[in-house]
Amino acid sequence: MPEKINTTTRPDRVTLFASCMVDQLTPEVGESTVEVLEYLGVSVDFLHNQTCCGQPAFNSGFRSEAYPVAERFIDLFEKVDGLIVVPSGSCAAMVRNYYVDLFRDNIQLTDRAKQVGERLFELTEFINQFFGNSAVSGKIKGSVTYHKCCHLLREIGVDEQPIEMLTNIDGLDFTPLERADVCCGFGGAFSVKMPDISSAILAEKLDFIEKNGSNTVIAADSGCVYQMQGGLRRRGSDVQVVHIAQILAASIKNVTTSEVKQ
Amino acid sequence: MKPLTLNFRSKAALTISDAQIQQSIEHVYTGFFNGRLSAADNTPDWEDLRTKGKAIKDHTIAHLDYYLGLLADNVEKNGGSVFFADDGEEARQHIIDLAYKRKIKTVIKSKSMVSEEMGLAEAMNDAGFETVETDLGEYIIQLANETPYHLIAPAVHKSRADVAKLLDDDYKDGDPVPDATELTMLAREKLRGVFERADMSVTGVNFAVAESGSIALVTNEGNGRMSTTVPRVHVAVMGIEKLVPSIQDLSTMLRILIRSATGQRISTYVTMVNGKRKYDEEEGPEEFHLVIMNNGRQKLLEDPLMRESLNCIRCGACLNACPVYRKVGGHAYGWVYPGPIGAIVTPVLTGLKDASNLPSASSLCGACHDSCPVKINIPRMLLELRYRTAEGSSDNNERASSAKERAIWKAWRMGMMGRRRFDIGSRIASIAMKPFSRNGWLKNAPPPISGWTSTRDFPAITASSLKSRLKKRNRGSK
Numbered sequence: 228m229p230e231k232i233n234t235t236t237r238p239d240r241v242t243l244f245a246s247c248m249v250d251q252l253t254p255e256v257g258e259s260t261v262e263v264l265e266y267l268g269v270s271v272d273f274l275h276n277q278t279c280c281g282q283p284a285f286n287s288g289f290r291s292e293a294y295p296v297a298e299r300f301i302d303l304f305e306k307v308d309g310l311i312v313v314p315s316g317s318c319a320a321m322v323r324n325y326y327v328d329l330f331r332d333n334i335q336l337t338d339r340a341k342q343v344g345e346r347l348f349e350l351t352e353f354i355n356q357f358f359g360n361s362a363v364s365g366k367i368k369g370s371v372t373y374h375k376c377c378h379l380l381r382e383i384g385v386d387e388q389p390i391e392m393l394t395n396i397d398g399l400d401f402t403p404l405e406r407a408d409v410c411c412g413f414g415g416a417f418s419v420k421m422p423d424i425s426s427a428i429l430a431e432k433l434d435f436i437e438k439n440g441s442n443t444v445i446a447a448d449s450g451c452v453y454q455m456q457g458g459l460r461r462r463g464s465d466v467q468v469v470h471i472a473q474i475l476a477a478s479i480k481n482v483t484t485s486e487v488k489q
Numbered sequence: 490m491k492p493l494t495l496n497f498r499s500k501a502a503l504t505i506s507d508a509q510i511q512q513s514i515e516h517v518y519t520g521f522f523n524g525r526l527s528a529a530d531n532t533p534d535w536e537d538l539r540t541k542g543k544a545i546k547d548h549t550i551a552h553l554d555y556y557l558g559l560l561a562d563n564v565e566k567n568g569g570s571v572f573f574a575d576d577g578e579e580a581r582q583h584i585i586d587l588a589y590k591r592k593i594k595t596v597i598k599s600k601s602m603v604s605e606e607m608g609l610a611e612a613m614n615d616a617g618f619e620t621v622e623t624d625l626g627e628y629i630i631q632l633a634n635e636t637p638y639h640l641i642a643p644a645v646h647k648s649r650a651d652v653a654k655l656l657d658d659d660y661k662d663g664d665p666v667p668d669a670t671e672l673t674m675l676a677r678e679k680l681r682g683v684f685e686r687a688d689m690s691v692t693g694v695n696f697a698v699a700e701s702g703s704i705a706l707v708t709n710e711g712n713g714r715m716s717t718t719v720p721r722v723h724v725a726v727m728g729i730e731k732l733v734p735s736i737q738d739l740s741t742m743l744r745i746l747i748r749s750a751t752g753q754r755i756s757t758y759v760t761m762v763n764g765k766r767k768y769d770e771e772e773g774p775e776e777f778h779l780v781i782m783n784n785g786r787q788k789l790l791e792d793p794l795m796r797e798s799l800n801c802i803r804c805g806a807c808l809n810a811c812p813v814y815r816k817v818g819g820h821a822y823g824w825v826y827p828g829p830i831g832a833i834v835t836p837v838l839t840g841l842k843d844a845s846n847l848p849s850a851s852s853l854c855g856a857c858h859d860s861c862p863v864k865i866n867i868p869r870m871l872l873e874l875r876y877r878t879a880e881g882s883s884d885n886n887e888r889a890s891s892a893k894e895r896a897i898w899k900a901w902r903m904g905m906m907g908r909r910r911f912d913i914g915s916r917i918a919s920i921a922m923k924p925f926s927r928n929g930w931l932k933n934a935p936p937p938i939s940g941w942t943s944t945r946d947f948p949a950i951t952a953s954s955l956k957s958r959l960k961k962r963n964r965g966s967k
Contacts, residue, residue, distance in 0.1 A: 245955045247905070251915045252948045254955035261959065273959050276908035284898050286853060286872065288879030288890070292902040299906060328869065381855035410812045414852025419940040421498070421850055426944035427505045427816040428852065457945030460930060 237357050242272045244304065244313040244347070247279035248449045256449060259476035260314045260350055266479050267358050271312075274303055282321040285329055287416045297321075297329055298336065304343050311347040314472050315448050316379025317415075319349040324382050349379060350472055351389045351447055360391035363475045369484025370400040371474070372441040374432070374455065375408045376448035389447055389471055396478045404444070405435045411446075413454035429458045436466060443484045444468040490577075490608045490636065494823035494835060494844035501817035501850070510646045514638075514815055517645060522809040524752020525860065532748060542745045543863045545738045546800035550730060553790065556699040557781065560732055563702025567764030569777035577607040580782045584609065584691065584724055585616050587778060591722055593618055593689040599706070599713040600624040601693025602803060603726045605637060605825045606784055609691065621683045623712035625676055629655055638819035639827065640805035641750050646818060680712075690716035690774075694727035695802075696742055697779070700735045704779070706760040707747060714760045723774040725762070729786050730799040742802060745862035749804040785838040794873050798834050800863045807857035807867060813850055822847060829857035833870045841878060845889035848874035897937060912954065919950040 241264065245257040261271045281297035284290070300322070304311055313319050326340035354362060373393060379385045394401050412418065412428030432455060436444055442465070446452050449470060456468040469487050477487045504510055529535045549556055561571040574580035584607075588596065596618050598610055610631060613620040622631040626643035630636065632655040637643030644652070653660045653667050656675040660667075667675070695707045704725050706713040717723055733739050747756050766773035789795050808814045808828030819827035823844070824835045832851065836844035848871045857867040879895075881888035904914040922938075925931045926949040934942045941947050 247911075250911075250955045251918075251950050254951055254953065254958050257955035258958055258962070261962075273956070275956055275960075278905045278908060278911045281905070284901060286875070287894075287898065288872070288875030288877070289895070289898040290876050291880055292898045296902055296905045325872070328872070377852070377854035377856070381859055408856075410852045410854035410856065412812065412852055414854070417849070417852050419937055421501075422940040422943050423498075423502050423505055424813055424816055424850060425852070428812045429945070431812075431816075453948050454945065457930070457941070457947055460946040461944065 235357070238269060238310050240270050240272065240308075241310045241312045241353075242274060242304070242307040244277060244280075244311050244318065245273070246313055246315045246318045246449065248453075249314060250277075252453070253449055253470070256314055256470040256472050259470070259472040260312070262476040262479065263350070263354075263363060263472055264312065266476075267354070267362055272307065274307070277303060280318045280321045281329070282318060282325075283415055285321065285325060287420075290329055293329060297326060297340075301326075301336065301339050301343055304347075305339055309346070310353070311343070312350055312353050313347065314350040314470065316349045316352075316376055316383045316385065317448050317450065319347055319352070320378040320382035322347050349383050349385065349447070351379070351392065352383055352385050354392065355385070355388040360388055361395045363392060363478065364395055364397070365475070365478030366397040366481045367474065367478040367484060368398045368482075369443050370402065370441040371443045371445055371484060372402050372404040372436070372439045373407060373471075374404055374411060374436075374444055374446045374451065376446050376451045377410050379447050380408055385447075389445075392471075392475065393445060396474070399478075399484075400441075402439055402441050404439050406432075411451045411454050413450045415450060418450075418454060425454075426458070429454060433458050433462060433464075437464065442466060443474075443487075445471050445474055447471045490605055490825055492824045492835065492839035492843065494839060494847060496823055497817075497821050497844075497846040497850065500821040500823070504818035504821060505816055509648055510818055511816075513646050513648055514818060517639065517642070517805075517809040518815060521642070521751060521805065522860075525749050525806055525809070526752075528748035528752040528754065531754075532744075535748075538741060538745050539862055539864055541741050542802075543800065545733055545741060546802075546863050547797075549733060550790070550796065550799050553729065556732055556734055557729060559699040559734075560697050560702060561779075561781075563699065564764060564777075564779050565702075567702045567777070568767075569702070569764040569779055571779045571781065574780055574782045574784070576784045577782065580726065580780050580784075581607045581609055581612050583780060584726075585613060585618075587722070587724060588613065588616075588618050588689055591689070591776075593722065595683060595687045596620040596689045596691060597623050597683060597687040597712075597716050597720065598627070599690070599692040599708065599716045600627050600643070601691070601726055602637070602640060602825055603693060603728050603731075603782055603784075604691060606782070607726070609726075618689075619683075621680070621687075623680055623684070623710075623716060624708070625673065625710055625712075628676055628680065632656070636820065636825070639808055640803050640830075642805070684715050684719055687716075687720045689722040689724065690720045691724045691726060692716050694725050694731050694779075695746065696739055697727055697732040698734075698736055698739050699732055701763065703761050703763045705739055705743065706762070707743065707750075707756045707758070708760070709751070709753075709757040711758055714758050717760055717762050718773060721775045722778070723762070723765070723776065724778045724780060726780045726782065729781055729783050729790075730801075746802050746804050749806040749860070749862040788837050789834065792837070795833065795837055795870055797865050798830065798837075798870060800865055801830050801834070802863060803830075804862055806860040806862060807865075810856035810860035812852065812854060812856070817850065829867045829871075830865070833867055833874065836874055841874065841887040842889045845878040848872075848878065908956075912956070915950055915954060919952055922949055
């Protein structure tokens with residue numbers, strides 16, 4: 228596990244790293260993240276020239292293509308003061324746990340990456356550490372379950388905390404998902420490169436989701452959200468999958484889960 | 490065993506569409522995986538044991554020459570012989586020579602993955618020695634003329650009806666399926682005679698102990714113990730990494746091995762062999778031979794980024810935890826070792842170019858790392874091998890990426906190196922995908938997204954990125 232910043236002081240200002248997927252595919256997750264943070268009294272800066280942490284190419288083995296993109300990420304984010312929040316355990320894991328591998332031939336860059344990594348938090352990790360799991364105590368109607376995204380769980384170490392956040396919200400009927408900690412089969416480029424295997428893993432996940440009976444599945448990483456929602460849509464299922472930031476934001480506004488835009 | 494790693498994709502697809510195998514293989518999760526979890530829960534010092542296990546293996550592998558020397562000396566002191574084999578062929582030939590010289594007729598084998606590397610049972614049968622697998626799963630696999638599906642459960646993919654067909658010549662489709670006890674009794678009857686007439690045994694080694702020159706065997710069927718006591722010649726085979734320095738270390742390793750493999754606190758049998766029968770003993774083999782095989786492990790040893798894979802104690806926990814293994818099955822991996830550990834050692838031992846699909850076939854979920862009793866960081870090594878396949882290494886034969894793939898990632902990098910390009914790229918993609926998009930989702934998309942949309946809808950790229958939305962938002966609030 229990476230070292231965590233040793234502070235209990237609640238930050239009143241953070242910088243958002245949206246992640247390329249949220250930026251391009253589901254910007255509403257980014258907006259929800261901003262709304263939740265502002266609700267907690269944290270003002271949010273957004274660097275307008277951010278793009279990607281480099282993980283897609285790194286995970287595919289193309290380190291020489293990932294390298295300059297990751298270096299660019301460090302150049303950008305080392306200039307900001309305070310903490311960085313990203314609504315993705317996977318991107319957080321890339322920066323905190325894998326930049327050391329990517330930059331292994333460059334000590335200076337590795338050190339700079341470590342310094343940025345120590346200030347970078349995944350959204351639910353950030354809420355848990357500085358505000359507690361009951362800090363967002365809104366109201367929203369709906370039956371929900373929660374899927375534990377792999378990198379958030381195993382690379383960042385956030386396990387049951389998001390579930391505590393959800394069960395603290397008024398009006399949510401929560402049913403634990405069987406095998407919640409088994410992968411949904413996303414795996415980034417793997418989902419496109421080996422669709423048959425990725426989909427076979429997904430099918431098992433979707434069977435458990437349908438068996439669970441909740442109308443809404445909540446997850447904390449966008450790739451997993453697309454994978455599960457894309458599979459459910461193809462099955463003709465009405466179950467929706469949403470990012471946890473969207474549910475937390477919606478609860479502040481006191482709506483129903485069906486009003487959360489996918 | 491000849492590697493067939495090139496066929497990974499097609500074999501995986503076959504298994505995915507085989508409902509019976511999918512049902513059988515589910516046992517590795519409901520049985521083994523859950524068993525390990527509850528065993529770990531009931532072991533208060535579980536995490537300490539894993540840390541200790543890792544430290545023992547790290548230390549042993551770091552001083553491998555010393556401990557192998559110590560082991561060999563002590564085995565010889567106990568009256569045994571030691572043979573170091575460079576590869577499978579040399580090991581196989583040595584064992585066949587031993588059998589010839591002693592006029593052996595019947596050989597009983599207990600489970601050993603190293604002997605699978607050698608292709609030993611087949612070679613010995615071909616050489617005229619009746620050679621029979623005595624582990625029930627291995628016996629079934631031998632009758633079916635297949636290779637093991639799983640490190641500790643070689644026939645896990647077989648249904649009871651499959652097994653009945655193999656064990657009972659009179660069994661026909663549609664007959665009532667015998668239960669596990671009946672099937673075991675059938676196998677026992679067939680094997681009993683073989684045990685009685687066997688004059689040589691070949692067993693694996695779960696751990697060799699350097700300080701005492703002993704070997705430990707972990708089994709649940711008792712076939713291992715019969716193999717080490719009944720025939721007059723006992724040959725044990727092991728990889729160069731399969732040893733621990735001391736008896737105390739053995740105790741730690743047995744605790745984590747057995748819990749990680751089956752969830753048991755201890756297996757039905759743990760057999761310690763200190764070599765051949767001593768002059769004042771009435772039972773036991775007259776000869777004990779230890780064959781220590783390298784077979785490419787040197788490459789792992791000399792590779793600092795892959796060396797940790799030699800810490801593996803072959804418990805199978807990573808297979809049970811792996812969502813990919815549980816769908817593609819053991820045969821897809823194309824060589825002796827399936828699952829996550831196979832995906833890292835097979836490419837190095839048999840050639841990365843042909844096996845390049847193995848490290849790619851992972852969602853990098855990390856369940857293997859989490860479940861490994863000695864904490865081998867398998868995802869990190871998968872990533873390293875992907876790097877070598879994609880961009881080559883010092884060994885140019887290792888590069889397996891296509892020109893198209895390289896071009897895609899180059900274009901990706903160019904798009905990510907500036908926000909203007911990122912935005913323009915999004916806009917172009919959004920326009921290109923518009924004809925395919927309905928209600929914000931795509932049912933089919935052009936390559937490279939077509940792989941996704943073959944089975945899932947894909948979210949359409951948004952017309953207004955987060956950047957533009959937040960800009961609007963800030964203008965509104967100011």
